[in-house]
Amino acid sequence: MGSLLAYVGRGTLNFLRYTGGIARLGKDAAYWTLWAPLRGKGIKGRAAIHQMVLAGVNAVPIVSLISFFVGLVLALQTAYELRKYGGTVYVVNLVAVAMSRQLGPLMTAVIVAGRSASSFAAELGTMKVGEEIDALETIGLNKVKFLVVPKFLALLLVMPCLTLLADLAGIAGGSIFTLYELGMPMGYYWTRATEALLLRDILSGLIKSVVFGIIITMVGCYEGLAVRGGAEGVGRATTSAVVTSITLVIAADMFFSVLFYYLW
Amino acid sequence: MDATDAVIRIEGLTTHYGTRRILNNINLQVRARETLVLLGASGTGKSTLLRHILALERPTEGHVFINGIDTCRASEEELNRVRRRMGVLFQSGALFGSMTLADNVALPLRELTKLEESTIQIMVRMKLDLVGLTGFGDYMPAQLSGGMRKRAGLARALAMDPEILLFDEPSAGLDPITAAGIDALILNLKKTFPLTMVVVTHELVSAFQIADRIAMLHEGEVIALGTVEEIKQASHPRVQQFLNRVPEEQMRDREAYLRSLTAGF
Ligand SMILES: Nc1ncnc2c1ncn2[C@@H]1O[C@H](COP(=O)(O)OP(=O)(O)O)[C@@H](O)[C@H]1O
Numbered sequence: 001m002g003s004l005l006a007y008v009g010r011g012t013l014n015f016l017r018y019t020g021g022i023a024r025l026g027k028d029a030a031y032w033t034l035w036a037p038l039r040g041k042g043i044k045g046r047a048a049i050h051q052m053v054l055a056g057v058n059a060v061p062i063v064s065l066i067s068f069f070v071g072l073v074l075a076l077q078t079a080y081e082l083r084k085y086g087g088t089v090y091v092v093n094l095v096a097v098a099m100s101r102q103l104g105p106l107m108t109a110v111i112v113a114g115r116s117a118s119s120f121a122a123e124l125g126t127m128k129v130g131e132e133i134d135a136l137e138t139i140g141l142n143k144v145k146f147l148v149v150p151k152f153l154a155l156l157l158v159m160p161c162l163t164l165l166a167d168l169a170g171i172a173g174g175s176i177f178t179l180y181e182l183g184m185p186m187g188y189y190w191t192r193a194t195e196a197l198l199l200r201d202i203l204s205g206l207i208k209s210v211v212f213g214i215i216i217t218m219v220g221c222y223e224g225l226a227v228r229g230g231a232e233g234v235g236r237a238t239t240s241a242v243v244t245s246i247t248l249v250i251a252a253d254m255f256f257s258v259l260f261y262y263l264w
Numbered sequence: 265m266d267a268t269d270a271v272i273r274i275e276g277l278t279t280h281y282g283t284r285r286i287l288n289n290i291n292l293q294v295r296a297r298e299t300l301v302l303l304g305a306s307g308t309g310k311s312t313l314l315r316h317i318l319a320l321e322r323p324t325e326g327h328v329f330i331n332g333i334d335t336c337r338a339s340e341e342e343l344n345r346v347r348r349r350m351g352v353l354f355q356s357g358a359l360f361g362s363m364t365l366a367d368n369v370a371l372p373l374r375e376l377t378k379l380e381e382s383t384i385q386i387m388v389r390m391k392l393d394l395v396g397l398t399g400f401g402d403y404m405p406a407q408l409s410g411g412m413r414k415r416a417g418l419a420r421a422l423a424m425d426p427e428i429l430l431f432d433e434p435s436a437g438l439d440p441i442t443a444a445g446i447d448a449l450i451l452n453l454k455k456t457f458p459l460t461m462v463v464v465t466h467e468l469v470s471a472f473q474i475a476d477r478i479a480m481l482h483e484g485e486v487i488a489l490g491t492v493e494e495i496k497q498a499s500h501p502r503v504q505q506f507l508n509r510v511p512e513e514q515m516r517d518r519e520a521y522l523r524s525l526t527a528g529f
């Protein structure tokens with residue numbers, strides 16, 4: 001009994017320490033991204049562009065491919081049920097709305113978490129182990145400004161773009177199914193899809209994607225900076241970065257979906 | 265010694281990792297243009313002490329003053345100003361793996377000064393020459409041997425012409441010839457520039473060669489402090505153990521033996 005309490009207590013403490021650490025890193029990143037440049041402290045533009053290429057441009061093929069398949073399967077599965085009621089035409093609405101409100105942002109976030117949260121953690125963790133982060137600090141350079149902010153900026157911009165791409169690819173995936181299985185002409189499909197979509201469906205997805213981007217950067221960088229104990233520590237941080245960021249992304253997704261459902 | 269002429273002043277420094285005490289009430293002063301060697305076995309807290317001098321860790325108790333500024337209380341700006349006058353060679357060299365040697369050395373100059381790129385290039389070449397890495401500017405750190413990596417780390421540490429230079433085990437893990445080369449390099453720097461140096465090491469030969477004074481650490485405490493001669497004469501059993509390379513088991517046997525002798529009284 002006592003040990004159970006101790007276990008729960010320690011777990012709670014660790015959780016609080018973790019969230020506190022993430023929040024502090026987030027605050028620093030926000031300062032160096034938004035406030036410091038206004039006070040003439042500069043920003044690492046080239047590093048940010050480099051990160052955009054790594055996290056964004058290089059993710060385009062995989063995001064499009066996966067979203068395309070998800071859209072196709074979504075059309076197939078909804079048609080399976082809707083055809084019982086003769087409502088297969090509503091497949092278009094379902095695919096369009098589900099992709100842009102939910103699956104586009106979420107699939108993108110899961111892919112980016114797998115690609116970038118892990119690479120952020122591995123990169124910063126290796127630097128931590130090799131005393132490179134200490135070296136940076138003793139030179140008098142801020143590690144958040146130099147290492148975290150470029151990644152933060154990159155994901156802030158790249159996440160909505162990739163999400164938009166995922167929305168499109170998913171809806172396109174659905175059109176393949178409706179064309180060949182239901183014989184629905186492409187033109188009709190796309191007109192119907194655009195009619196079904198409201199601006200807020202797309203916007204709510206994009207807002208979520210920005211939040212997911214913040215979560216992924218913060219968790220990935222925090223895990224990397226917190227590495228202790230050599231190569232094994234880097235491995236653990238990398239795994240933990242992916243698992244934690246996906247978990248937090250899904251929690252945030254739930255929160256925002258409920259919020260948008262009732263308020264918007 | 266007058267407290268004001270100490271470049272580095274450590275007062276009552278105590279630190280813990282978790283609940284474990286690593287350093288216990290350390291009091292040390294490093295005078296201007298002096299080379300202080302921190303000598304001690306592995307795990308006695310030498311690197312930890314160095315990290316506190318660099319303000320990379322915060323002590324549980326006590327203070328570190330650099331040129332009179334309390335680094336535990338300093339604002340980030342003050343701290344950066346202090347750090348600009350310090351150069352560090354980390355144990356592994358700590359070169360930025362994603363940059364060439366030249367870019368590593370140039371980084372502090374590019375970020376902290378407004379020098380022209382052409383001037384920076386010249387300064388980088390000078391620093392690389394100084395440490396014996398002429399012509400290696402375009403190499404990546406991964407392409408270098410351990411000794412070269414340390415030399416490159418030293419070139420970066422010298423980039424901003426620091427007054428204080430700190431070394432963490434500069435010759436550890438190197439073959440004797442390369443290690444002697446690094447020691448010679450340190451001696452050369454000492455002769456050429458008005459540097460205040462703190463060198464962490466567990467190697468007697470290099471300690472005796474480069475030190476003006478030696479502080480001997482054991483289990484987080486300074487057990488002896490003095491010139492090379494004074495340390496050689498010190499009667500503290502742990503100092504003698506270290507100087508005579510007596511393994512730990514034998515020490516314990518000796519203590520047990522002494523206790524058994526006195527047990528009857
Ligand atoms: N980040 C850390 N977390 C916990 N313990 C540490 C950490 N760094 C060092 N230690 C412990 O502190 C002690 C002193 O370490 P260190 O200063 O590296 O010794 P030295 O440099 O003299 O070999 C060691 O026992 C080590 O296990």
Ligand SMILES: [Mg+2]
Nearest residue numbers: 310311312433
């Ligand atoms: Mg050490």
